């Protein structure tokens with residue numbers, strides 16, 4: 454087994470990992486980054502690339518306290534409010550070497566992404582968003598689904614490259630090493646089929662993302678019995694297990710961002726086409742019914758990739774079954790032509806898929822069922838025909854009245870009256886998780902007594918402060934600013950070069 458010694462070891466090359474590496478390097482540390490996947494970027498590169506910014510700290514702090522369900526110390530949400538105010542300057546600075554265009558928008562300037570996607574809680578007006586709009590000469594990564602997340606990751610990764618920070622790809626961190634006092638002193642990584650030891654003078658930053666691809670962790674921590682991941686297959690919750698084995702407390706393990714979507718045979722699941730943001734006036738073609746043929750939810754809530762999965766997890770006390778897993782998305786032929794029902798997201802070219810604009814390809818593939826009458830459709834998908842007909846008739850009355858008892862925004866409501874009718878099997882989908890090790894505002898991992906574990910930090914959505922509802926853009930801001938903080942803090946724990954005269958652990962490979 455070969456060995457190496459660095460000041461700071463970072464695991465993960467998403468936004469949090471890159472920001473941690475940059476922060477540690479700029480604080481004077483010798484940094485090594487390891488990444489489990491063959492390509493950098495994680496979920497951060499395939500996401501929509503919106504970062505939450507704020508122009509007023511007090512307002513942001515109030516909104517964040519509510520967004521976190523008051524489950525976390527005010528010190529942490531206040532720190533996040535500071536970060537949201539600082540973010541625009543940091544983003545401009547990071548983007549400068551590539552001449553990338555950064556936009557920062559507040560109030561009326563936010564256009565399609567104004568605060569409609571936020572909850573109407575105190576402080577909302579303090580918030581806006583930022584993003585890397587474009588980079589001269591960069592057309593995006595060709596292995597990831599198209600999105601603005603590419604630009605943010607290109608900016609961050611370029612900053613890692615220009616600092617010549619050593620990065621080992623296809624190299625998972627598999628074990629943390631500690632001394633007899635419980636201090637983390639390094640880690641074991643797997644590289645080219647061999648285990649290598651990396652000793653750390655300052656510490657290890659775990660930025661390994663979420664656990665959406667760990668069926669064990671999902672089953673252990675979520676109330677909903679069946680939920681399907683999209684996205685980045687390498688996010689298997691390694692950081693959760695590693696931190697727990699080092700004595701960490703965990704938090705927010707139950708909280709995820711999730712919606713409803715589809716499981717085409719032989720493919721990675723795909724979410725419904727509504728993105729993270731939503732404005733009332735865009736029509737949504739479909740309604741959703743359960744296995745009894747009954748409609749049960751607002752299909753287009755304010756943050757459509759956050760809470761909708763929760764509606765699908767209802768346990769019928771009469772039967773002990775979950776009659777909304779799966780359920781059915783129903784639309785008519787006018788709705789079919791309104792636009793794609795599903796949207797794929799991938800970080801591996803093998804998973805690439807482009808949903809057809811009129812859903813015709815997916816009908817031909819048999820993913821979407823089609824029938825001339827609602828009765829025939831009900832028979833095809835196995836729900837009671839009279840219940841489905843009643844649900845559609847009620848829906849059409851709600852559309853005519855301009856009022857939906859389930860709270861659908863009026864502008865999204867369209868009638869279902871143009872045959873043929875369509876149905877696609879619909880499942881709870883997890884976009885990304887929030888749980889992981891509990892940490893303080895320096896991103897130091899805490900044990901169950903609230904004491905920092907020496908030598909161990911976390912960043913990004915591994916142990917996110919969000920433990921209640923989605924703050925669109927909050928994850929990326931937390932990843933960038935929290936990563937910087939973790940990296941700096943870990944670098945600060947390393948002895949300065951002059952103190953290393955008696956350090957005999959360097960480069961013994």
Ligand SMILES: Cc1cc2nc3c(=O)[nH]c(=O)nc-3n(C[C@H](O)[C@H](O)[C@H](O)COP(=O)(O)OP(=O)(O)OC[C@H]3O[C@@H](n4cnc5c(N)ncnc54)[C@H](O)[C@@H]3O)c2cc1C
Nearest residue numbers: 465467469495496497500501503626662913914926928929
């Ligand atoms: C479709 C979609 C759209 C989204 N849009 C937004 C948005 O607009 N704004 C927003 O704020 N959030 C958004 N999110 C959420 C956001 O993408 C994530 O919260 C964020 O990218 C997490 O960053 P991260 O660095 O913590 O994790 P990641 O970017 O996932 O990086 C984690 C990395 O760690 C690696 N890794 C895992 N295990 C190990 C190991 N053992 N050793 C070494 N490396 C390991 C992984 O391969 C991965 O590269 C979106 C998510 C999705 C899926």
